[in-house]
Amino acid sequence: MIFEQRVKQALSRRQEQGLLRHTEIFRQGQLLTHSHLEQPLVNFSSNDYLGLAQDKELISVWQQGLSLYGCGSGASPVVTGTTQAHADLKARLCEWLGYPSAILLSSGFSANQALIFTLLKQGDLLLQDKLNHASLIEAGLLSPTEMVRFKHNDLDDLHKKLTKVSTKQVAKLIISEGVFSMDGDQAPVLQLMTLAQSQQAWLALDDAHGLGVLGEFGGGTVEVTGIKPTLLVVTFGKALGISGAAILCDQATGEYLTQFARHYVYSTAMPPAQAYALNHSINMVQQQKWRREKLAELSAYFQDKVGKMPHYRATQTTIKPWICGRSEDALALSDELKQQDLWVGAIRPPTVTANAARLRITLNATHSKHDIERLSQALQRFYGERGNSQLIASQQEKAHG
Numbered sequence: 001m002i003f004e005q006r007v008k009q010a011l012s013r014r015q016e017q018g019l020l021r022h023t024e025i026f027r028q029g030q031l032l033t034h035s036h037l038e039q040p041l042v043n044f045s046s047n048d049y050l051g052l053a054q055d056k057e058l059i060s061v062w063q064q065g066l067s068l069y070g071c072g073s074g075a076s077p078v079v080t081g082t083t084q085a086h087a088d089l090k091a092r093l094c095e096w097l098g099y100p101s102a103i104l105l106s107s108g109f110s111a112n113q114a115l116i117f118t119l120l121k122q123g124d125l126l127l128q129d130k131l132n133h134a135s136l137i138e139a140g141l142l143s144p145t146e147m148v149r150f151k152h153n154d155l156d157d158l159h160k161k162l163t164k165v166s167t168k169q170v171a172k173l174i175i176s177e178g179v180f181s182m183d184g185d186q187a188p189v190l191q192l193m194t195l196a197q198s199q200q201a202w203l204a205l206d207d208a209h210g211l212g213v214l215g216e217f218g219g220g221t222v223e224v225t226g227i228k229p230t231l232l233v234v235t236f237g238k239a240l241g242i243s244g245a246a247i248l249c250d251q252a253t254g255e256y257l258t259q260f261a262r263h264y265v266y267s268t269a270m271p272p273a274q275a276y277a278l279n280h281s282i283n284m285v286q287q288q289k290w291r292r293e294k295l296a297e298l299s300a301y302f303q304d305k306v307g308k309m310p311h312y313r314a315t316q317t318t319i320k321p322w323i324c325g326r327s328e329d330a331l332a333l334s335d336e337l338k339q340q341d342l343w344v345g346a347i348r349p350p351t352v353t354a355n356a357a358r359l360r361i362t363l364n365a366t367h368s369k370h371d372i373e374r375l376s377q378a379l380q381r382f383y384g385e386r387g388n389s390q391l392i393a394s395q396q397e398k399a400h401g
């Protein structure tokens, strides 16, 4: 009875708040096909930033991997689940990103949980950027460590919180994203690293949204900044077009995670054909610079079209948050865009803070200028017709302040 009540109450509360999530069914492709809508839609909500998820060359390499290795790995990586394809992928990541050790995991979510749960103990201090991904914040909340959240990208606030504990005996870990998933802005990595070193703290960076997108060769935040955080988490389900993740670190920490990270030891290794395909995906990311050049061109074009509108936030990345304020406004805009065959999901609290509901517009290398033009015109029409641009702008200023 108690469980039934809990389930019912939680769902109806979500419904009343207008925050119920729906799992839609799509057939992916150049255009997105929704099972209930007649027209294909242009997808502005995917993290497949380089357009590799549907790339024929990558699909055929994965098929080749299946012929070579079969379907599943059959066991944990520390039992019999590690193949040459996994070993090659680890070596490739280390060489690319400049670390001695790489641990492969099935998802970015489990990589972040593994890192926090394995490394931190009671009495340690964990400092996280307020806007870090749910996988990081949740692991911090569940770990026995004291977790403190510092204001987004605010080095003074971090410094204050970091130096509150003066003793050198306390192990301190700072975690930030390289590119923030909902805002598309970047962390001040050089300053974070300098601060961490001055306080004998470690810095971990989750570069889920930077890898593949930033840097001449797609090496992400480490490539563009030249800074190597103590620990680096990269995920393969975004620009690399597949799925999975890795933690990069020094040799000893790699060995420690291999021995003690429960998400690694007690979970089936990723399918070897997937690791084989990921090796090829990295080749494509490094060599096919045209994909990043195209993204830069589309990004400039979008800014040119809507950059003066108050909802727009300029970013150096593929993530273009469109701030709406209230959840209802974000949903109304998203619905209106759907009518025009443009798919942009509304992001609402609790994923973002109250009054900062938004459309998370993401650009990808398979978009055309015509797609961007259509989206820009639809956004302008929506606000032009409703005359509510100013109202929403003032709401979101409040939310940011």
Ligand SMILES: Cc1ncc(COP(=O)(O)O)c(C=O)c1O
Pocket (backbone or CB within 6 Å): 106, 107, 108, 109, 110, 112, 133, 135, 177, 181, 206, 208, 209, 235, 236, 237, 243, 244, 245
């Ligand atoms: C910053 C960040 N870290 C980790 C994850 C989780 O990665 P995965 O989807 O591979 O579980 C995400 C997913 O959206 C993310 O945005």
